[in-house]
Amino acid sequence: MFVDPLVSFPGYALRRASAASMARLSRELTTVKLRPSEATILLVIESNPDITQSEIGQALDIAGANMAPLVGRLAERDLIERRPVDGRSQGLRLTDSGRTLTQRVKRIIQIHENALLAKIPRAQRTLFLECLRALYTDLLP
Amino acid sequence: MFVDPLVSFPGYALRRASAASMARLSRELTTVKLRPSEATILLVIESNPDITQSEIGQALDIAGANMAPLVGRLAERDLIERRPVDGRSQGLRLTDSGRTLTQRVKRIIQIHENALLAKIPRAQRTLFLECLRALYTDLLP
DNA sequence: TATTGTTATACTCTATAACTATA
DNA sequence: TATAGTTATAGAGTATAACAATA
Numbered sequence: 001m002f003v004d005p006l007v008s009f010p011g012y013a014l015r016r017a018s019a020a021s022m023a024r025l026s027r028e029l030t031t032v033k034l035r036p037s038e039a040t041i042l043l044v045i046e047s048n049p050d051i052t053q054s055e056i057g058q059a060l061d062i063a064g065a066n067m068a069p070l071v072g073r074l075a076e077r078d079l080i081e082r083r084p085v086d087g088r089s090q091g092l093r094l095t096d097s098g099r100t101l102t103q104r105v106k107r108i109i110q111i112h113e114n115a116l117l118a119k120i121p122r123a124q125r126t127l128f129l130e131c132l133r134a135l136y137t138d139l140l141p
Numbered sequence: 142m143f144v145d146p147l148v149s150f151p152g153y154a155l156r157r158a159s160a161a162s163m164a165r166l167s168r169e170l171t172t173v174k175l176r177p178s179e180a181t182i183l184l185v186i187e188s189n190p191d192i193t194q195s196e197i198g199q200a201l202d203i204a205g206a207n208m209a210p211l212v213g214r215l216a217e218r219d220l221i222e223r224r225p226v227d228g229r230s231q232g233l234r235l236t237d238s239g240r241t242l243t244q245r246v247k248r249i250i251q252i253h254e255n256a257l258l259a260k261i262p263r264a265q266r267t268l269f270l271e272c273l274r275a276l277y278t279d280l281l282p
Numbered sequence: 283t284a285t286t287g288t289t290a291t292a293c294t295c296t297a298t299a300a301c302t303a304t305a
Numbered sequence: 306t307a308t309a310g311t312t313a314t315a316g317a318g319t320a321t322a323a324c325a326a327t328a
Contacts, residue, residue, distance in 0.1 A: 010258060014155070014257075015163060018155045021156070044147075063321090065322090068288050087328075128151065134260045176295090203295090204298090228303070
């Protein structure tokens, strides 16, 4: 009989749940040819026109060195445009085709998140989300 | 003012919480020069002597192609030994040095998991773990 | 000096395909 | 035929170091 020494560990359960969710989201996003990180960035730009990529990086905890190629790909596909704010910063905005694609992304993510919520008892949902946020807001490496 | 379109999404919170937890665990495991996946495999072998690597893969949801190099590195470091069961399967066991290192790994993981639990209200812990397990047990991609 | 953005590089985990040897 | 294990390769996220240009 198999003995699982990990069943009572929240960190391990967190890892497995996140991996399952991300694998599913990745597959769902293939229809718009976006990675999860790219889709997330589009949503943030839509809600925050003229945000800079360093501000996005701070909000999503993505290092600057990793933001550059992500934003670069979105710009190359004409989903976003970069408008110089000063000599070194650029405000980011969705283009028309970026806006159109972002609407599709929002539907995909909404369906995805609903599928997750369906697994969580309704009475637990708010507390569950609060526990997750507590884990990533002040869990310094 | 920054607007965060992701705050109410459990999938996004899951991703961030898992990433924070794994970054922390990775750093904590540098003292034993193990990756999180390698440390996890050691714990499973300790609790299940003579388990095969395909059985470990099924339990941890790690593809066979990815198990091979993980187990290979542990064997190369003489932390585990492979005993042929039949012509194609090998039972895995900890060596003496593997057993010693696994005790250190268990302490590291216990401290890590306690740090996570400290962020979760005591009354929520069981339900929180059940929600996470519900997410990864039947959330097929 | 500090910040923005960039390039290069490496590590970890995951995914697919193709192959062998054995059951 | 199906399974156990392996190899090669690629994609995705993340990390550090170094750099140029600008504030």
